[in-house]
Amino acid sequence: MDDGFAEYVAHRHLRLCRMAYLLTRDWGTAEDLVQTALSKAWLAWRRVEGNPDPYVYRIIVNTHASWWRRRWRGEVPAAHIPEAADPRDASAEVADQAALWSAIGALSPRQRAVIVLHYFEGRTLTQVADWA
Numbered sequence: 001m002d003d004g005f006a007e008y009v010a011h012r013h014l015r016l017c018r019m020a021y022l023l024t025r026d027w028g029t030a031e032d033l034v035q036t037a038l039s040k041a042w043l044a045w046r047r048v049e050g051n052p053d054p055y056v057y058r059i060i061v062n063t064h065a066s067w068w069r070r071r072w073r074g075e076v077p078a079a080h081i082p083e084a085a086d087p088r089d090a091s092a093e094v095a096d097q098a099a100l101w102s103a104i105g106a107l108s109p110r111q112r113a114v115i116v117l118h119y120f121e122g123r124t125l126t127q128v129a130d131w132a
Contacts, residue, residue, distance in 0.1 A: 005045045008052055009038060016056065022116040023064050025105065036063055057117065057131045065109040 013034065020030035020037075037059040041052065048055050104112060117128045 003045060005042055012053070012056075013038075016060065019057070019116055019121060020060055020064070022120055023060070023109065023112055025101070029067075033060060033064055033067070054127070054131050057121075061110070061113040061117075061131065064113070 016034045016037070017027075017030050020033040021027055024030045024033060037056060040059050040063070041048070041056050044055075045052075104115060107115065113131075114128050117123045117131060118125060123131070
C-alpha cells in the first residue's frame with residue numbers, strides 16, 4: 001500500500017518536524033505531532049491526489065489544535081520567585097526575539113498555523129486559507 005508514502009516521508013520528514021516545532025515550540029511534541037499526522041495520512045494515502053503537502057499540513061494543524069484544546073494550561077507553581085532581569089544586561093536583539101516568541105505563543109493554534117505556513121513555509125495566503 002506504499003504508493004510513494006515512504007518516499008514522501010523520507011523527503012519531507014525534517015521539514016514537517018520543523019513546521020510542527022514552530023507550532024508547538026517543543027521538539028518532542030513536534031516529533032509526536034508529525035508521527036501522529038503521518039500515521040493518519042498513511043491510512044488515507046490512496047485517496048490523496050497530487051501534492052500531498054496540503055493534506056498532511058492540514059492534518060498537522062488540526063491535530064495540533066485538538067491537542068492544544070485538551071491540554072491544561074494553568075499556573076505552574078515555582079519553588080521561588082525569579083529575580084527580575086537587569087534591562088541593561090539584555091541586548092535589544094534578544095529582547096525583540098523574546099517579545100516575538102511571546103507574541104507568537106499567545107496566538108491561538110490556528111493563528112500560529114497561519115504564521116508558520118505563510119512565513120516559514122512560504123505559502124501564499126490562498127494556500128494557507130485552504131490548509132488552515
